[in-house]
Amino acid sequence: MNAEITSSITARFKLDYGNFQLSVNVNLPNSGISVLFGHSGSGKTTLLRCIAGLQKAENGFLKINGNIWQDSDNNIFLPTHKRPLGYVFQEANLFSHLTVQNNLNFGLKRINAKSNTEKYQQILSLLGIEHLLDRMPERLSGGEKQRVAIARALVLNPEVLLMDEPLASLDFKRKQEILPFLSRLNRELNIPVLYVTHSQQEVAQLADFLVVLEAGKVQAAGQLSQTLSRLDLPLSQEKEASTVWNASIIEHEAEFHLTRVLFEGGSLNLPTINAKTGTPLRVQIYARDVSIVLERPKATSILNVLPATITAIAEGESGQNIVRLEVGSQPLLAHITRKSVVVLNLKIGTAVFVQIKGTSILN
Amino acid sequence: MATTYQTIMLTPADFATLLLTFKVACLATIFMLLFGTPLAWWLARTQSKWRGIINAVVALPLVLPPTVLGFYLLILLGKNGVVGEFTTWLGIGTLPFTFTGLVIASVLYSMPFVVQPLQTAFSSIGNQPLEAAATLRANPLDTFFNVVLPLSKSGFLTAIILGFTHTVGEFGVVLMVGGNIPNKTRVVSVQIYNHVEALEYSEAHQLAGGLLAFSFVVLLVLYTVLKTSPNVK
Numbered sequence: 001m002n003a004e005i006t007s008s009i010t011a012r013f014k015l016d017y018g019n020f021q022l023s024v025n026v027n028l029p030n031s032g033i034s035v036l037f038g039h040s041g042s043g044k045t046t047l048l049r050c051i052a053g054l055q056k057a058e059n060g061f062l063k064i065n066g067n068i069w070q071d072s073d074n075n076i077f078l079p080t081h082k083r084p085l086g087y088v089f090q091e092a093n094l095f096s097h098l099t100v101q102n103n104l105n106f107g108l109k110r111i112n113a114k115s116n117t118e119k120y121q122q123i124l125s126l127l128g129i130e131h132l133l134d135r136m137p138e139r140l141s142g143g144e145k146q147r148v149a150i151a152r153a154l155v156l157n158p159e160v161l162l163m164d165e166p167l168a169s170l171d172f173k174r175k176q177e178i179l180p181f182l183s184r185l186n187r188e189l190n191i192p193v194l195y196v197t198h199s200q201q202e203v204a205q206l207a208d209f210l211v212v213l214e215a216g217k218v219q220a221a222g223q224l225s226q227t228l229s230r231l232d233l234p235l236s237q238e239k240e241a242s243t244v245w246n247a248s249i250i251e252h253e254a255e256f257h258l259t260r261v262l263f264e265g266g267s268l269n270l271p272t273i274n275a276k277t278g279t280p281l282r283v284q285i286y287a288r289d290v291s292i293v294l295e296r297p298k299a300t301s302i303l304n305v306l307p308a309t310i311t312a313i314a315e316g317e318s319g320q321n322i323v324r325l326e327v328g329s330q331p332l333l334a335h336i337t338r339k340s341v342v343v344l345n346l347k348i349g350t351a352v353f354v355q356i357k358g359t360s361i362l363n
Numbered sequence: 364m365a366t367t368y369q370t371i372m373l374t375p376a377d378f379a380t381l382l383l384t385f386k387v388a389c390l391a392t393i394f395m396l397l398f399g400t401p402l403a404w405w406l407a408r409t410q411s412k413w414r415g416i417i418n419a420v421v422a423l424p425l426v427l428p429p430t431v432l433g434f435y436l437l438i439l440l441g442k443n444g445v446v447g448e449f450t451t452w453l454g455i456g457t458l459p460f461t462f463t464g465l466v467i468a469s470v471l472y473s474m475p476f477v478v479q480p481l482q483t484a485f486s487s488i489g490n491q492p493l494e495a496a497a498t499l500r501a502n503p504l505d506t507f508f509n510v511v512l513p514l515s516k517s518g519f520l521t522a523i524i525l526g527f528t529h530t531v532g533e534f535g536v537v538l539m540v541g542g543n544i545p546n547k548t549r550v551v552s553v554q555i556y557n558h559v560e561a562l563e564y565s566e567a568h569q570l571a572g573g574l575l576a577f578s579f580v581v582l583l584v585l586y587t588v589l590k591t592s593p594n595v596k
Contacts, residue, residue, distance in 0.1 A: 079502075080497035081499075081501055
């Protein structure tokens with residue numbers, strides 16, 4: 001998916017607050033959306049703030065696109081205002097004394113950039129805020145505020161966009177209003193994004209690269225589908241455990257209201273999607289929607305039956321087992337009962353078929 | 364008719380005290396803002412252990428009898444005081460019973476009325492706008508002038524009005540440090556005292572009534588204008 005990773009983001013931080021220690025050493029791609037995921041207190045926001053320089057880790061090293069932003073061994077610490085970044089806070093944090101337009105131009109004035117370039121207009125229209133320019137922030141809805149805040153960060157054309165739970169303070173409807181902007185944004189502007197969230201849904205919807213943090217440490221970091229399907233992470237055990245595949249539309253079967261999509265490893269039949277063939281999309285498959293059979297069923301109402309190989313099995317809670325499979329090259333999780341594992345004699349390497357009862361399309 | 368006209372005409376001496384009062388209050392307010400703004404900013408943001416002590420010192424004039432402050436200032440600025448010796452060495456002479464001394468005393472006495480509204484305004488802004496400004500390439504000084512100042516407009520208005528009116532209204536410190544020298548240190552409040560001492564009640568009325576009306580109008584403006592302004596926190 002991500003073509004060549006030319007250069008990357010290297011971040012090493014050690015920070016001690018007494019009751020909380022951050023100890024992180026992570027490499028991130030400098031394209032796509034990298035999600036920093038973890039529960040509250042995991043250190044994900046602290047890590048983001050260290051990257052922004054809003055918090056100073058006494059011991060840190062940060063290199064972005066070959067430029068050093070912090071190197072405490074050599075006493076280098078670039079203050080936040082000298083870092084070419086964009087930052088979106090949990091609360092929109094607009095300047096209440098300035099109009100939307102002046103909020104957007106606040107940073108531009110300071111880097112001597114013009115406000116009426118093509119890119120500027122593209123960002124305004126991408127976020128749908130052209131009609132809000134003369135308003136004061138207090139007269140915007142929560143969703144509008146957050147869109148202005150995102151635009152304000154983007155118009156600076158930052159080398160990296162840092163987003164700290166930008167949707168957490170919004171209700172479900174507002175979230176749905178902004179999420180599509182976020183995935184479009186990344187595709188159209190090609191600015192790498194570091195995105196902090198505790199929502200698995202946002203992970204599935206946005207992440208290309210996933211970093212899981214727990215108690216101030218990096219538990220896992222890797223491509224989304226690989227990281228989601230790691231059985232050593234609590235993510236794979238949760239009720240909402242899922243894997244995400246990148247796919248693209250290959251044909252529509254109008255007669256059955258179906259759309260066929262292709263992924264690395266096969267094809268899937270999905271309910272009709274209103275989009276042209278070739279459109280890329282994300283398919284989320286919950287582990288609870290996957291069942292395993294030893295032979296291809298001759299007659300089944302389930303449309304999506306795919307050959308797969310078991311690559312790992314782990315014990316879950318209350319008689320449940322988590323099975324990791326590979327369909328072609330794509331990892332897949334299945335939650336099945338311990339009994340089924342024994343009865344079917346499932347082992348690592350067993351060739352099986354998976355039946356996928358349901359999928360959801362994420363964009 | 365003529366008598367009415369007479370009663371609202373001020374004598375040149377009274378007029379001079381008004382002018383002097385205005386000059387003292389303006390200068391004192393300017394100096395209070397110059398010193399009080401960074402002080403209030405520091406008090407609002409610092410986590411230093413000195414914060415409590417400095418806060419208490421700044422607030423002292425609120426509770427002390429003005430004569431106490433005036434007395435110590437007199438000693439400090441006088442010929443044998445530390446500051447007095449310094450100013451004598453500089454060739455300025457001593458400051459008590461001079462216009463400069465009066466302004467200095469006023470600044471110290473009214474400082475809490477400037478510092479406290481500013482401190483409240485700065486605290487209520489919080490960290491968030493400052494961090495947002497930093498991520499938008501504004502250095503700390505730039506942030507102070509273009510984010511903090513506009514966001515604490517109402518705090519400044521309150522500070523200016525309270526600092527100015529409180530300086531206009533002071534008496535004890537003025538009398539102790541400034542004395543009662545016409546055209547030099549004799550301000551309105553002292554002049555009212557002079558009139559009363561001389562049993563010139565109608566002259567005292569003019570100035571006292573004027574001061575009362577002035578203070579009331581200013582406070583009325585302060586509370587009505589600021590209450591309706593959306594920026595008040």
